[in-house]
Amino acid sequence: MPRISLNPAAAIFLALLAFGLVGPLLVYPVFLMKVMCFALFASAFNLLIGYVGLLAFGHAMFFGGAAYVTGYLLKVAGWPAEVSILAGATAAAVLGVITGLLAIGRQGIYFAMITLALAQMFFFFCVQAPFTGGENGLTAIPRGHLFGLLDLSDDVSLYYVVFAIVASGIFLIYRTIHSPFGQVLKGIRDNEPRAISLGYDVNRFKLIAFTISAFVSGLAGALKAIVLQLATLVDVSWTTSGEVVLMTLMGGIGTVVGPILGAAVIITMQNYLTGFAEWVVTIQGLVFFFTVLIFRRGIAGEAERIYRNFRLRAVSPPRSEKTGRQDAVAPRNAA
Numbered sequence: 001m002p003r004i005s006l007n008p009a010a011a012i013f014l015a016l017l018a019f020g021l022v023g024p025l026l027v028y029p030v031f032l033m034k035v036m037c038f039a040l041f042a043s044a045f046n047l048l049i050g051y052v053g054l055l056a057f058g059h060a061m062f063f064g065g066a067a068y069v070t071g072y073l074l075k076v077a078g079w080p081a082e083v084s085i086l087a088g089a090t091a092a093a094v095l096g097v098i099t100g101l102l103a104i105g106r107q108g109i110y111f112a113m114i115t116l117a118l119a120q121m122f123f124f125f126c127v128q129a130p131f132t133g134g135e136n137g138l139t140a141i142p143r144g145h146l147f148g149l150l151d152l153s154d155d156v157s158l159y160y161v162v163f164a165i166v167a168s169g170i171f172l173i174y175r176t177i178h179s180p181f182g183q184v185l186k187g188i189r190d191n192e193p194r195a196i197s198l199g200y201d202v203n204r205f206k207l208i209a210f211t212i213s214a215f216v217s218g219l220a221g222a223l224k225a226i227v228l229q230l231a232t233l234v235d236v237s238w239t240t241s242g243e244v245v246l247m248t249l250m251g252g253i254g255t256v257v258g259p260i261l262g263a264a265v266i267i268t269m270q271n272y273l274t275g276f277a278e279w280v281v282t283i284q285g286l287v288f289f290f291t292v293l294i295f296r297r298g299i300a301g302e303a304e305r306i307y308r309n310f311r312l313r314a315v316s317p318p319r320s321e322k323t324g325r326q327d328a329v330a331p332r333n334a335a
Contacts, residue, residue, distance in 0.1 A: 012257045012300065020163050029155040030227060035267045036166040037224040042247040042259030043173050044216035049245075050254035051177055052209050053189035055112045057241050058099070058119030059217050062092040064235030065122065066218030067225035071138040072131050074226070081144035081152055085165075085222040092218020093211055095122075100210040104203050116238065123236050137232030141225055152226065162223050169216050174256055176212060185209055246284070250291050252298025261299050 023032045041063055048054045070088035073079040079087070103114040126132045133139070143152035152158045176182050188195045188202055196202055225231045234240060243266060251262025266284065273280045295302040 012261070012303070016257070016260060017167070020167075023163075024156050024159050029159040031267075031271060033159055033162045033227040034224070034271075035264050036162055037220045037227060038244075038247065038267055039260040039263040040166045040169045040223070041217055041220035042244050042251065042263045043170050043256075044213045044220065045244045046248045046253065046255075046259045047173050047176065047209060047213045047216070049248060051182065051185050051189060052206060054206065054210070055108075055245075056103075056115040056210075057112045057238070057245070058115035058117075058122075059213075059244055060236050060238065060240035061099075061119040061122040062096055062214040062217040063221035063224075063240060063244075064126070064231065064233075064237075065095055066092040066221035067231035067235045068126065068132050068138065070222040071141040071225045071231040074144055075138060075141050076131070080148065081146050081226065084144075085219070085226070088222035088225070089215050089218040092221065093215035095218075096211045096214020097207070099214070100207045104206045104210065116241070119236070119238065119241060123233065123238070126233060126236050132231075135233060137230060138225075139230045141229045141231065143226050143229065158227065162227060165219065165223060169219055170256070170260070172212075173216060176209075177256070181205070181208075246288055248298075250288060250298060252295075252301035252304075255298065255300040255304065258298045258300035265299075 019026075020032075020036075023029070041059070045056070045059050048056055066088035068088075069091045070084045073084040073087055074081065099115065099118050102118065103111050106114055127134060143158060145151055146161055150157055150161070152161065177185075184195065184200055184205055187198075188200070188205060192202055221231075221235060224235070247262035247266050248259050249262070250265060251260065252258025265287070269284055269287065270280060273283060276283065291299070297305060
């Protein structure tokens, strides 16, 4: 009977999936939903930095922008929940196209600074815009009903809706990464001049990836607005953009489960270390510092490296103590 072996990433993902199915029975559902929203947000950001090599410092405008749109449509316009969520994510995608057209032509620190500048412009727009509520934000956002049937005011019902949407969003990113389109993105990340010489329209591929990332980030922001029933300036601030970078780096850039783990660690610290007041940021910095020193590839990346080294040692033939060379294994029926 053939043995079934799973790499650490697949094992961790299956464990998270199993935990997610029974999560409301073990942990407060609203806390878990917040973790899932930021895990989807970090996964969307990881699509850019991990597989295209684009470091953006303005992803909060997609996350928070979708939260504002969804919150306004639910609270003021009275739209259904499913339409409001889709509208928020679509608005983020449109904003992603506009931002991408302005920033994709630049590389490195210039790309990062352009996205940060556009995000700050969007932040001040949200401060002045009448429909955002200004410094007070949008509060008491109604959750509504899904398709007019499922009451989302119940935390457990909302949890499984959020779980299904987040799982679908992460699966979308996974399929994007492991498609021919994703292979081109990795080629652009590793050697952009060679990708250009092969005839690929590099900027078009980058723009599509940027738009997908913005859409999924918006989806995470829309869900967060319904889960916590508020959308504030914090959602579009530069600190939120910095947090998603921290989550991705801590979990592991270029891994599927890394951003999920990173988001879980950061949100858990923010939630359970509130008693330390302003020291929470200091503790986060120390945790990040030691994580970078000990797990240079992130939590998931380091786990994969250890697993590969273990498998290589397990399958490699023994070495001779005298020569240090690998001993050849004689066939069983040798003469």
